[in-house]
Amino acid sequence: MTTRASTPVPSPADPGVDAFTRPYWQAAAEGRLLVRRCAACTRPHHYPREFCPYCWSEDVQWERASGRATLYTWSVVHRNDLPPFGERVPYVAAVVDLAEGPRMMTEVVDCAESALRIGAGLEVAFRVRGEYAVPVFRMAGEGGGG
Secondary structure, eight states: OOOOOOOOOOOTTSOOOOTTTHHHHHHHHTTOOEEEEETTTOOEESSOOSSOTTTOOSOEEEEEOOSEEEEEEEEEEOOOOSTTGGGGOSEEEEEEEETTSOEEEEEEOSOOGGGOOTTOEEEEEEEEETTEEEEEEEETTSSOOO
16 A cells, blocks of 8 residues: 655645745745836836736846835625635735736735725735735835835
């Protein structure tokens, strides 16, 4: 009889870290938010890709983002059966416009739902997940920042 070592099943909340995205996740663990900027057309983009989604150039570099954003839209999630999200309900799933231009899916934390407004100023914070951290946002002036 042959037995195999079990491979841990990653959580849906674990970042998909590979050689390309490792700088992004390591920067987040250090409290810095990164975006990619194209050297050919100069446009920033997020999520991290190895090419520019606007002009298809592969001449893109990591750049530190300011950590400032505005709230584009949000939804309060009251039920999610996937760990670890179920432990956090209700939570605010959001789309934010980074000050640098790209739009980013994220979560707004440490904020009452009644305080949320489209266009509200936000700043990055980080939720630690093992050796990495996940960028989340809070209302500007509430601490944190990137």
